[in-house]
Amino acid sequence: MKRVLKLGMIAVALSLCFSGCTSKSDKKSGETVSEFKDDDISLGEVVDGVYTSKMLDLKFDGNTNDMDVTAEGEFTNRLDGKVVKRSDMEAVHDRLDKGYYISDMEAYDNKNKGNYVEVEIYKDIHHEMKNGLENYIDNEVKKEKSEQKERFKNPKVEKTTRDFLGDKLLSVDVIIDEDGIESADTTLYKKMGEYFIEIHVRGDRSEDIDKYLGMFEKYTGFNNNAKSSKVDKSDNADKKADTEFSKGEYIGETYINKQFDISFDAKSNGYKFDELYKSATEAYLEEDMLKYIGMGGAPVVVYATKDGDSSSKLGISIDDIESDIDAYVDNVIKSNKNSQKTEMEFCGKEVPCVEVEAKDGSGKKIYRYTVYIQSGKYVAVIDSFGEDKDEAKKVLESCKNF
Numbered sequence: 001m002k003r004v005l006k007l008g009m010i011a012v013a014l015s016l017c018f019s020g021c022t023s024k025s026d027k028k029s030g031e032t033v034s035e036f037k038d039d040d041i042s043l044g045e046v047v048d049g050v051y052t053s054k055m056l057d058l059k060f061d062g063n064t065n066d067m068d069v070t071a072e073g074e075f076t077n078r079l080d081g082k083v084v085k086r087s088d089m090e091a092v093h094d095r096l097d098k099g100y101y102i103s104d105m106e107a108y109d110n111k112n113k114g115n116y117v118e119v120e121i122y123k124d125i126h127h128e129m130k131n132g133l134e135n136y137i138d139n140e141v142k143k144e145k146s147e148q149k150e151r152f153k154n155p156k157v158e159k160t161t162r163d164f165l166g167d168k169l170l171s172v173d174v175i176i177d178e179d180g181i182e183s184a185d186t187t188l189y190k191k192m193g194e195y196f197i198e199i200h201v202r203g204d205r206s207e208d209i210d211k212y213l214g215m216f217e218k219y220t221g222f223n224n225n226a227k228s229s230k231v232d233k234s235d236n237a238d239k240k241a242d243t244e245f246s247k248g249e250y251i252g253e254t255y256i257n258k259q260f261d262i263s264f265d266a267k268s269n270g271y272k273f274d275e276l277y278k279s280a281t282e283a284y285l286e287e288d289m290l291k292y293i294g295m296g297g298a299p300v301v302v303y304a305t306k307d308g309d310s311s312s313k314l315g316i317s318i319d320d321i322e323s324d325i326d327a328y329v330d331n332v333i334k335s336n337k338n339s340q341k342t343e344m345e346f347c348g349k350e351v352p353c354v355e356v357e358a359k360d361g362s363g364k365k366i367y368r369y370t371v372y373i374q375s376g377k378y379v380a381v382i383d384s385f386g387e388d389k390d391e392a393k394k395v396l397e398s399c400k401n402f
Contacts, residue, residue, distance in 0.1 A: 038093065041195065043086055044104045044119070046071040051105040052219050053119070056190075056197060059219035060107060060117070067107040067117070067215070068295060075102060078283055096123045096195070104197075106295070109212075113296020117212050118200040133191050134170060141172050150310060151274075152178050153362055162210075164188065165218055175206050179358055179366040179385055184209050245378060247286050247318070248301050250278055255302050255316070260373045260380040261401050262347055264314070266304050269398045271314060277303040293320050298381065306395075311366065312386040314395055318378055325352055325374045332370075344393075346371045346382075347401045367392045 044053030049062040051069050062069030075084045077100055084091040095102060101122045109115040129136040141159055148155035155176055162171035176183045184206045188199035201212050248257030253267035266273050281301045289299050298319040306312035321328050329352045333339050336356060344353035356368040367389040373380040382399070386392030 038193070040192075041089075041093065041096070041121070043089075043092065043102070043121075044071065046105055051107070051119075053104065054219070056119075057219055058119075059217040060105065060215060061217070062107055065215045066110045068110055069105060069107040070295065071105045072103055075100070076285070096121070097125070099123065099125045108296050110296075112204065114298070115203050115208060115212070116200075117202075117215075118198075120198045120200070121195060122198070123195050129191065129196070133189060137170060137172055137189070144172075144174060148174065148176075151305070151313075152176055153311070154178060162186075162213075164213060165216065173206065173209065179368060186213075188213075244376065245286055245290055247281060247284070247289050247299070248316075250282065257301075257316075257380065259375050259378070262373065262380065262382075262399055263401070264302065264304075264316075264399050269395060271304040271306050271312075271395070274303040274305065277301075289318070293318065293378075306386075309386075311364075312388075312391065312395070313384070315383045317381045317383075319381055320377055321374060321379045325372055325379065328374075328379060329354060329372055344369070344371055344396065346373070346396060347399060369393050369396055371396060 040055065042053075042055045044051055044056065044058070046069050049069050051060040051062070051071065052058070060067075060069060071086070073086050075086070075095060076082070077084065077095060077098070082091075082095075084095045086092070092102065099122070101120050104119040104121055106119075107117040124130075137159060141157060145155070145157045148157060155174060155178075157172070157174050159170060159172045171186065171188075174185045182204050184203045186201045186209045188197075188201070190197040199213075201209050203209050203212060244259065246257055246259035248255055248259075250256075250273070253273070254263055254265045255273070256263045277300055281299075284299075292299055298317045300315055300317045302314070302316035304314045329341060332354055333341050336354075338358055339354050339356045342353045342355055343350045345351075346353075352372045354370045354372075356370075358366050358368065364387055367386055369384045369392055371382050373382070382396065384392045384396045386395070
């Protein structure tokens with residue numbers, strides 16, 4: 001599965017059948033084979049906070065649902081650096097033919113920016129779904145279960161059936177409820193000839209998935225006279241880019257961030273960096289991370305686990321901060337009744353720390369220490385988890401100044 005947690009949340013698969021395309025159903029498999037040609041590809045629009053797609057016959061109203069809806073005006077190919085404008089369909093097709101994904105829209109919950117909906121388009125150039133979408137999903141479920149068991153003790157990964165705009169759809173959900181962390185992720189798939197459409201949905205609880213999917217409507221027409229809301233969002237993201245920002249870098253088995261003056265040597269502390277997070281941090285440009293932060297996200301730049309002990313984990317994410325650090329931490333405390341605010345000596349100075357004692361799915365106690373390092377408009381959030389209270393705290397003390 002493609003998606004890694006956008007703050008790290010898990011990808012899931014789901015078979016999706018929209019109306020709006022001529023199709024014939026295979027009753028044995030429950031899949032839909034679309035009579036779809038390359039020329040039928042078109043991108044959706046975001047106008048005054050409302051996403052519409054003629055190709056998908058979909059509408060998502062951000063204003064009605066208090067969601068911040070955006071659509072990228074251009075895309076940058078990660079490998080060749082080529083910039084593709086949304087309006088240049090010849091370049092869009094070239095991008096798809098090379099195996100890149102195109103984000104058709106993103107919507108973030110204004111009350112909880114960690115929850116989102118995203119629509120993506122791509123081409124199955126490696127023929128991974130040649131044996132049918134349902135078989136592909138079954139294989140992905142097996143892989144997803146294996147991957148999530150390496151990170152969590154009791155991840156719930158299952159294929160079910162879900163209603164979407166009147167259709168019965170195959171659904172694979174991933175639910176995490178561990179160490180005081182809850183998350184639910186779902187991905188919807190639609191096959192359109194050689195192309196696939198994915199709708200990713202992330203929520204704090206399983207019921208959030210149905211809530212966000214229920215915000216979609218069938219679309220019946222376009223309003224070409226409206227002004228796009230994308231301009232305002234881009235301006236806001238660009239303002240943040242004026243402030244010094246660093247995602248940090250990996251040098252061997254050490255993560256270094258000069259902005260926050262911190263470094264963590266994973267190997268010498270018996271930890272190992274997760275390659276998925278490491279490669280994502282290295283691949284994404286800082287301006288892309290700034291745009292994501294500007295929309296309310298907090299990208300995870302480090303995720304490491306202790307060799308032979310999956311319950312011992314360390315993570316570093318970066319968030320923006322509109323108030324002083326004490327007010328920021330106080331808001332964290334309010335959202336978790338099992339937490340308490342203290343101070344810890346970290347990298348030679350006293351910094352705010354939040355301690356949490358919780359239980360995982362098997363009933364074992366898990367201790368979590370989180371320290372907060374402010375630098376200008378941004379804050380590094382450094383989490384350490386473990387079954388041993390002293391060890392969970394000790395690994396934070398192993399972080400050094402750069």
